[in-house]
Amino acid sequence: MMNTKNHFETDAIRIQLERTNFLEHSSPLYLTSSFVFEDAEDMRASFTEEKERNIYSRFTNPNTTEFVDKICKLEEAEAGYAYATGMSAVFSTFAALLNSGDHIVSARSVFGSTHTLFTTYFPKWNIETSYFKVNEVNKIESLIQPNTKILYAETPTNPAVDILDLELLGHIAKKHKLLLVIDNCFATPYLQNPIQFGADLVIHSATKLIDGQGRVLGGVTVGRADLIREIYLFSRNTGPALSPFNAWVLSKSLETLAVRVDKHCENALKVAEFLETEKNVSLVKYPFLKSHPQYEIAKKQMKQGGNIVAFEIKGGIEAGRKFLNAIKMCSLSANLGDTRTIVTHPASTTHSKLSEEDRLEVGITDGLVRISVGLEHVEDIIADLKQALN
Numbered sequence: 001m002m003n004t005k006n007h008f009e010t011d012a013i014r015i016q017l018e019r020t021n022f023l024e025h026s027s028p029l030y031l032t033s034s035f036v037f038e039d040a041e042d043m044r045a046s047f048t049e050e051k052e053r054n055i056y057s058r059f060t061n062p063n064t065t066e067f068v069d070k071i072c073k074l075e076e077a078e079a080g081y082a083y084a085t086g087m088s089a090v091f092s093t094f095a096a097l098l099n100s101g102d103h104i105v106s107a108r109s110v111f112g113s114t115h116t117l118f119t120t121y122f123p124k125w126n127i128e129t130s131y132f133k134v135n136e137v138n139k140i141e142s143l144i145q146p147n148t149k150i151l152y153a154e155t156p157t158n159p160a161v162d163i164l165d166l167e168l169l170g171h172i173a174k175k176h177k178l179l180l181v182i183d184n185c186f187a188t189p190y191l192q193n194p195i196q197f198g199a200d201l202v203i204h205s206a207t208k209l210i211d212g213q214g215r216v217l218g219g220v221t222v223g224r225a226d227l228i229r230e231i232y233l234f235s236r237n238t239g240p241a242l243s244p245f246n247a248w249v250l251s252k253s254l255e256t257l258a259v260r261v262d263k264h265c266e267n268a269l270k271v272a273e274f275l276e277t278e279k280n281v282s283l284v285k286y287p288f289l290k291s292h293p294q295y296e297i298a299k300k301q302m303k304q305g306g307n308i309v310a311f312e313i314k315g316g317i318e319a320g321r322k323f324l325n326a327i328k329m330c331s332l333s334a335n336l337g338d339t340r341t342i343v344t345h346p347a348s349t350t351h352s353k354l355s356e357e358d359r360l361e362v363g364i365t366d367g368l369v370r371i372s373v374g375l376e377h378v379e380d381i382i383a384d385l386k387q388a389l390n
């Protein structure tokens with residue numbers, strides 16, 4: 001790793017594995033499940049960790065190390081471990097750090113599978129979760145119990161694009177000696193660095209903007225070295241490691257993260273401004289629109305507003321369904337953070353099984369549409385949305 005203070009773009013490109021004898025310019029792919037030892041002594045010293053070296057790709061691999069080193073530098077973290085998916089990063093982080101009887105305080109607006117972990121699986125191991133709504137952060141302290149260990153949140157939230165104040169969460173976590181864990185997936189390390197505000201650990205689904213081209217799944221947890229050590233030991237034994245091939249793809253993707261995310265944000269702001277002028281739209285939520293309820297907080301902690309825009313279509317569920325059916329170019333897909341613009345209508349699709357009351361708890365109104373703004377020409381994105389709205 002380089003020690004100098006470079007700009008984000010430079011680190012994202014220039015942190016790379018040492019060159020081999022072939023003097024390759026771009027890092028090669030180490031598609032190998034294991035590594036060999038010189039002799040019995042080398043093998044012994046490697047297993048007792050007297051030597052820092054690759055043993056088996058479930059533990060470490062040069063390509064995953066390069067990817068993790070980059071994310072650590074970009075998130076200002078001490079150490080990290082890379083996972084096969086964002087969800088394996090979320091699950092393994094909690095599972096490594098929590099004991100039976102521990103308690104989590106979390107924002108209610110978290111990714112669906114994370115919510116399922118909290119409600120369906122963790123209670124089996126006697127780990128309970130208490131929730132606060134994004135607009136009720138003043139209630140967080142009243143939820144903390146003597147056995148609370150982790151304070152957890154995502155910001156911006158999915159799909160309602162609400163913003164949580166990272167500085168406030170950092171203060172609360174410090175005051176009550178809790179671990180602050182932030183899923184930074186929607187912002188990427190380019191737009192927001194939760195560790196600057198007191199986060200102990202940061203999680204990413206690398207499947208989204210980090211890959212950015214809808215190709216591979218991946219995840220990563222970075223942060224305090226002592227916590228990552230626990231997480232690493234748990235993960236090397238339980239086996240959720242990122243594959244070397246996907247690590248190689250994701251590490252290459254980081255080389256273009258800054259230019260891609262700049263363009264995503266520029267397009268998203270233009271789409272949000274266009275939607276504000278449409279007569280069939282009653283509300284537009286984008287963190288860098290002045291009308292966003294947490295605009296000032298977004299400006300404080302984010303470099304730009306991200307690529308997700310949410311809006312309320314007039315006419316509720318039926319209007320949302322009609323809108324999706326009228327879309328011509330944009331994709332109807334469950335992913336986000338792709339070069340291709342993706343539109344979803346949570347009330348009639350991903351969240352249709354929830355009651356209206358449960359949907360409203362996480363900001364999903366009947367007419368809420370989420371757009372993951374891509375990298376097509378913005379005039380073509382707007383033209384497709386406009387014809388579908390009309």
Ligand SMILES: Cc1ncc(COP(=O)(O)O)c(C=O)c1O
Binds near residue numbers: 085090204205208217
């Ligand atoms: C905020 C957030 N966290 C975690 C995940 C899970 O990531 P993956 O699909 O890579 O497992 C997602 C996926 O959409 C997400 O949006």
